[in-house]
Amino acid sequence: MAEMTVRRWQERFRAGDFNSRDLSVQCEAGWYDWFCRDEALAGRLKKLSSVVMGIQAPFILDNYYVWFKNNCPVAGPLYDDARFEPLSGERNGKYFIVSLDSPHEQAKWVLYTERYGYDAPEFGSGNVRDVVRYINSMAAELEHNAQPDFLLEKQAVSDYIFRHEWKRNIPIYREGEHKFSYVSRKDRKPRKVTVTCSLEDLPSGYTAEQAEQHGKLYVFGMEQPIITDPPYASGGRTQAEKNKSPAKKYSSMGDHAPPPFDGDSKDQRSWTRWAAEWLSDARKLCKPGAPVCMFIDWRQLPAASDALQWAGWIWRGTAVWDKGNSRPQKGRFRQQAEYIVWGSNGDMPINRPVPCLPGVFKYGNPQNRIHLTEKPLQLMRDIVKITEPGGHILDPFAGSGTTVLAAVLEGYTATGIEVTDEYARLARERIKKELETCA
Numbered sequence: 001m002a003e004m005t006v007r008r009w010q011e012r013f014r015a016g017d018f019n020s021r022d023l024s025v026q027c028e029a030g031w032y033d034w035f036c037r038d039e040a041l042a043g044r045l046k047k048l049s050s051v052v053m054g055i056q057a058p059f060i061l062d063n064y065y066v067w068f069k070n071n072c073p074v075a076g077p078l079y080d081d082a083r084f085e086p087l088s089g090e091r092n093g094k095y096f097i098v099s100l101d102s103p104h105e106q107a108k109w110v111l112y113t114e115r116y117g118y119d120a121p122e123f124g125s126g127n128v129r130d131v132v133r134y135i136n137s138m139a140a141e142l143e144h145n146a147q148p149d150f151l152l153e154k155q156a157v158s159d160y161i162f163r164h165e166w167k168r169n170i171p172i173y174r175e176g177e178h179k180f181s182y183v184s185r186k187d188r189k190p191r192k193v194t195v196t197c198s199l200e201d202l203p204s205g206y207t208a209e210q211a212e213q214h215g216k217l218y219v220f221g222m223e224q225p226i227i228t229d230p231p232y233a234s235g236g237r238t239q240a241e242k243n244k245s246p247a248k249k250y251s252s253m254g255d256h257a258p259p260p261f262d263g264d265s266k267d268q269r270s271w272t273r274w275a276a277e278w279l280s281d282a283r284k285l286c287k288p289g290a291p292v293c294m295f296i297d298w299r300q301l302p303a304a305s306d307a308l309q310w311a312g313w314i315w316r317g318t319a320v321w322d323k324g325n326s327r328p329q330k331g332r333f334r335q336q337a338e339y340i341v342w343g344s345n346g347d348m349p350i351n352r353p354v355p356c357l358p359g360v361f362k363y364g365n366p367q368n369r370i371h372l373t374e375k376p377l378q379l380m381r382d383i384v385k386i387t388e389p390g391g392h393i394l395d396p397f398a399g400s401g402t403t404v405l406a407a408v409l410e411g412y413t414a415t416g417i418e419v420t421d422e423y424a425r426l427a428r429e430r431i432k433k434e435l436e437t438c439a
Contacts, residue, residue, distance in 0.1 A: 034070035054132030057139030076103025279311035401427030
């Protein structure tokens with residue numbers, strides 16, 4: 001194989017020097033290794049020539065030679081590479097490869113570079129003109145050994161992935177300026193992230209609170225829904241009744257009742273204002289499109305939907321928790337349901353990788369509760385599935401930790417916040433114990 005410059009290769013290709021199917025001619029054109037039939041090399045070269053002939057950058061034309069390889073993957077059809085090698089023999093981050101129809105990649109044409117690493121393409125497109133344009137644009141960087149900003153961004157994304165996946169060497173794909181993606185090892189589904197160098201340059205639809213700092217860069221990534229069961233403040237008809245301890249309002253167990261909790265003595269106006277404020281703060285932490293699910297009873301259902309909308313969420317509906325058993329009332333409907341008011345942080349794409357979920361969930365109240373208003377674990381395992389795979393769930397009113405436990409059992413990560421010390425302790429102990437049992 002002759003190591004001619006890319007410029008000389010172009011001249012000879014135009015002259016028709018590589019048209020012959022003769023094996024010696026194809027070897028002279030640059031074929032180094034192949035698994036296809038010898039007589040197929042000329043046709044494959046013609047397809048790859050669209051990349052080589054598109055090179056216009058003088059540095060690449062005069063300082064590189066090109067050679068070709070036909071690859072045989074473990075699974076899938078044969079595919080071809082055009083490999084651009086520095087004439088100096090010293091790669092130093094300057095070597096790059098263009099693959100055509102690789103069964104490993106989604107794009108028809110992909111560019112691998114030594115500087116980016118070979119775990120994933122630096123660039124890809126279904127159009128060869130895009131790839132050629134990109135190669136010509138990076139020539140100045142190759143000539144002057146300049147490191148583009150996206151290499152630092154990739155490192156920040158790598159650190160972000162390790163924090164959430166506890167794994168290194170996961171391929172990171174460039175999706176555009178400051179945008180990357182990877183496939184989670186947890187569920188084999190894609191995740192998209194955005195990187196900025198300043199919190200003053202926020203991606204569209206994000207807030208500063210949603211950023212994860214890695215080095216000097218900020219990464220905006222996974223969906224973070226809000227799934228919570230706040231104090232309803234609905235027990236009692238008078239303010240005096242509302243001011244009673246939740247243990248007396250919601251339990252007949254007397255001294256054996258679970259500990260009381262804070263925040264349940266508000267009247268409806270103050271509760272609505274309070275709910276709107278925490279829902280507004282919570283929304284700042286959520287990725288655009290992330291869902292919110294808030295439990296409530298029939299008394300506070302109108303106020304809950306108001307608060308949700310005042311906080312800037314889009315109200316998308318109400319699901320039902322059918323508790324089954326309830327006290328019968330002659331001539332009246334049983335009050336055997338509580339509700340899940342739900343919505344989203346702005347537009348919620350219909351193609352989110354989430355299954356169809358029911359609108360009614362039928363589970364009885366849990367036995368041996370450690371919290372006065374504890375929800376059934378299986379109910380919460382069903383509810384958290386509104387979250388995209390790999391999402392991080394926030395529960396600002398963690399209580400007995402059921403939401404956090406359900407999230408972890410379903411393959412998500414989660415953060416629970418609880419102001420009542422006794423419940424914070426009980427939740428930690430419960431989650432630890434049940435996860436150890438499942439291990």
